[in-house]
Amino acid sequence: MIVQLRIFVPEELSAVVLRACKDQVGTAETAFFPGASVAPQGDVIEVQAARESVEELLEKLHVLKVEEVGSIIIAMPELVLSRRAEKAESSAPGDGADALIWDEVSHQTGEDSRLTWSYLAFLVLATQLAAIGIVTDSTIAIVGAMAVGPEFGPLAALAVALARRQWALGRRAAVALAVGFPVAMLLAALTAWLSVPLGLFPTDALDTGSAVEFIYHPGPYSLIVAVLAGAAGMLSVISRRSAALIGVFISVTTVPAAGFVAVALVLGEYQKAAASGFQLLLNLVGIVVAAVAVLLFYRVVSKRLPEATARQLRWQLRRTRG
Structure with missing residues (x-):
């Protein structure tokens, strides 16, 4: 089961968010649209990921406070035909039917x-x-x-x-x-x-x-x-x-x-x-x-976001904000 996330972020936060999405286990495809967001001004990132990996990815985005400076849209496509999506689902731990997305x-x-x-x-x-x-x-x-x-x-x-x-x-x-x-x-x-x-x-x-x-x-x-x-x-x-x-x-x-x-x-x-x-x-x-x-x-x-990863993301966030 594939979940699609559309993320609106300010330009200064795009690199950190994009890296977090690409490094997430279970991510099938990632797209980056620089300057595509007008209000708020910034970039748009689209991610297709296995459902069982979405909760951990959302935890990363919450640590980066994406929902405060931008927004996250979550959609469930009816049908996704992709060999990469199949590999992403097999690489993600657990099963999509048992995955809990708290948000x-x-x-x-x-x-x-x-x-x-x-x-x-x-x-x-x-x-x-x-x-x-x-x-x-x-x-x-x-x-x-x-x-x-x-x-x-x-x-x-x-x-x-x-x-x-x-x-x-x-x-x-x-x-x-x-x-x-x-x-x-x-x-x-x-x-x-x-x-x-x-x-x-x-x-x-x-x-x-x-x-x-x-x-x-x-x-x-x-x-x-x-x-x-x-x-x-x-x-x-x-x-x-x-x-x-x-x-x-x-x-x-x-x-x-x-x-x-x-x-x-x-x-x-x-x-x-x-x-x-x-x-x-x-x-x-x-x-x-x-x-x-x-x-x-x-x-x-449920597998929780490791504290070491959370600390690293917070450090990257502070560094990005200068």
Whole structure:
């Protein structure tokens, strides 16, 4: 798997950055365009490298503070036909599917963790679907609610924030969860409250729904499933396998638990509401803990930039700046 980097740098930094790119193990091709950048004024360097070597190259560029004086654009070409690219992939240690690019994961989870109108809309719609599935004893509606729910984005972002100590990202994710779920549950409760006098469902709906009993019966397997789903979800984010996320969405009882709490409170089933609330909390915590564990494991096993190399790059940076 080849990754393409386009780097904009001031002219005085070009030589150091170009050398770092050319010396990086796993680099297939490097192109240099002097004076191609107008704003900021400087040069453009394009690099094609094996995915498993990109993280180390990015660490070098961060040491050189390229993102402060210029910019780095990362793209994933769909198809690269090159014998040099094949040799670069074989020379780079590890496998591209297992390679973790921290900046990519932080960016992706950061985008999915914002409290936006679309995020709220999806969470509200998912909770409404869950509530309908609960009062009609419809497993299909509940599974549909699981698939629609957008809550894994903020949970993954919270895990990244804890693993990398990016507290701004963590606060944003926490706000999305702390605001999104109460709003969705409140609207679901309002819908249920309006539906009762209209006779849309009986007041004993929670007593006859055998298909939804798992929602308010949290147990050891609730936590186990949440942990497994959290690990699988973070692995799918790291490896860019979005199809696996669908399985994660329909494995955990987050949105259904939120919908059950709303309906149970309206019907006066406070004990079941409390149990379902605990189910929700158990799933949220299990997902985040497992995702953090996966990220910490990758941090331990990943090859880090040698301190000697970092010191040499800092010396070259100071020398370049005079």
